[in-house]
Amino acid sequence: MRLDKLLSHSGYGSRKDVKKMLKNGAVRVDDRIVKDAKEQVDPDSHEVTVYGEPVNYQEFIYLMMNKPQGVLSATEDSRQQTVVDLLDPEFLRFEPFPVGRLDKDTEGLLILTNDGQLSHQLLSPKKHVPKTYEVHVEKPIGQAAAEQLEKGVDIGEGYVTKPAKAVIQKNENGCYRLLLTITEGKFHQVKRMLKAVDHEVIYLKRLKMGDVELDPELLPGEYRELNECELAALKNKRHSDHPSV
Ligand code: URA
DSSP, X not given: OBHHHHHHHTTSOOHHHHHHHHHTTOEEETTEEOOOXXXXXXXXXXXXXXXXXEOOOOOOOEEEEEEOTTOBSSSOOSSSOBTGGGSOHHHHTTOOEESSOOOTTXXXXXXXXXXXXXXXXXXXXXXXXXXXXXXXXXSOOOHHHHHHHHXXXXXXXXXXXXXXXXXXXXOBTTBEEEEEEESOOOTTHHHHHHHHTTOOEEEEEEEEETTEEOOTTOOTTOEEEOOHHHHHHHHHOOOOSSOOO
């Protein structure tokens, strides 16, 4: 990769700042002063130092966010706030993007990363990565509807959803809730599934993706880096067709 990219991704400022540092002779690659921003370096085999200090290059970033309602799952938008707008500059240098989308009015677990391969794996329809949602509906929901959701429902255009898991929760404070686990990611899928069984979703929150659960300590809008166990779970897991959670 280019030397200026490696340095700016490692927290040494913008490409312009890095160019100045290079011009000043502050940067060495394997003890050789390098002034050319375009120099190609391999962070695994070259030792890069700035004013004698070794550069710790981190290629990827993995964040879990509790996405708040009212914010778009996008990297930028000319009018509306996006999940990337909520990140501190120290994370922005990695150029993270959300893995998939939650609707503007949906909250909960959203992974942000710059690892395109992992994102692709998590979103690939072939991988059947389960996603669990807390769903609130406008009226009591019965076992028959839950069974229909589990078997598959027609959500329009002749598309019938794959097997899912639907667990009705105890009614609390007049709030009718279920946990729904699906292995697909069709547009507005949960809302369309509930509509197919004559219910309206009034609140939706994603709790889990693969084996990674939303940290209950994170308030809406808060985020943190994934820990090693969470990252390993996200990267290694093979998922079956039929969610059993
Ligand atoms: N299904 C929906 O309908 N909306 C979401 O945001 C996620 C899943």
